[in-house]
Amino acid sequence: MSLLAVIPARGGSKRIPRKNIRPFAGRPMLAWPVAAARDSGxxxxxxxxTxxxxxxxAARAAGAEVPFLRSPATADDHSTLLDVLAEVVAAYQDRGQTFDAVCCLLATAALVTPDGLQRGHQLFRSGDFDSVFPVVRFGSPIQRALRRDAAGHTAMLAPEHYASRSQDLEPAFHDAGQFYWMSAAACLAKTPTFSGRAGSFEIAETAAQDIDTPTDWHLAELKFALRARGPDPRA
Structure with missing residues (x-):
């Protein structure tokens, strides 16, 4: 089976400038997902x-290939990951190279592990899925979420669950923001990741951190340091 890892890394990040190559734990940020992909085998x-x-x-120095640069059509603020994946897969096909599956690995996924990539691939191969990705459980029941207006007035989004016990409510999950396994055909067709035959597996909240703000970056550093310490010997 021929497998391709694609790490999208656009240069125009606004909220955290140059975040894809900003130093993180001693390396450019994107070097961590590159290493995880390579170490997964x-x-x-x-x-x-890019x-x-x-x-x-920076990508080449980390051990990744950059056989071509991204086109202007997929380098603006409105391009999606699916646009990028379709362009990459088509470009490789034009060069006579095809892949059975593609893993879109986010450039800021510093907490991703080779084991996680292998786990996702195993699930992708074992089931009838268009996509597979890790998810994280919401810490609080989303059925008891609140809304508030500019004046501070607050109300439940789902007031029918006012008296519901947390343990009786269905768990909900969010995308871990690490990677997405897809077939090459699904990439070319731009099949939406979270619809159709989507599959997922759960990882711990401490094992992932989406990075969009400086606070997110700091949380990722804390989680990375926690993982580097290893298991607590007192546990």
Whole structure:
């Protein structure tokens, strides 16, 4: 089975400038998912899709390939991951190279592990899925979520659950923001990741951190440091 890892890393991040190559735990941020992909032993090719030459240089230094730069059509603020994946898969096909499956691995997934990538691939191969990705359980029941207006007035989104016990409510999950396994055909068709035949597996809240704000970055550093310490010997 021929497998491709695609790490999208656009240069135009607004909220955290240059976050894809900003130093994180002693390496450029994207070097961590590149290392996880390579250490997993799964992939024939680990590539970074970028329009930015500095990011391309950092990607190559980390051990990834950058065989071509991203086109202007997929390098703006409105391009989606599916647009990028379709472009990458089509470009490889034009070069005579095809893949059975593709893993879109986010450039800021510093907490991703080779084991997690292998676990996702195993689930993807074992089931009838268009996509597979890790999810994290919400810490509080979303059925008891609150809304509030500018004046501070607060009300339940689902008041019918006012008296519901937390343990009686269905658990809910959110995307871990790490990676998405898909078939090459699903990439070309731009099949929505969270619809159709989507599959997932649960990981711990401490094992993932989406990074969009400086606070997110700090939380990722704390979780990374916690993991580096290893299990608590007193546990």
């Amino acid at each position: 799964l992939f024939d090719t680990v590539m970074v899709s 329009e930015d030459t500095a990011i391309a240089d």
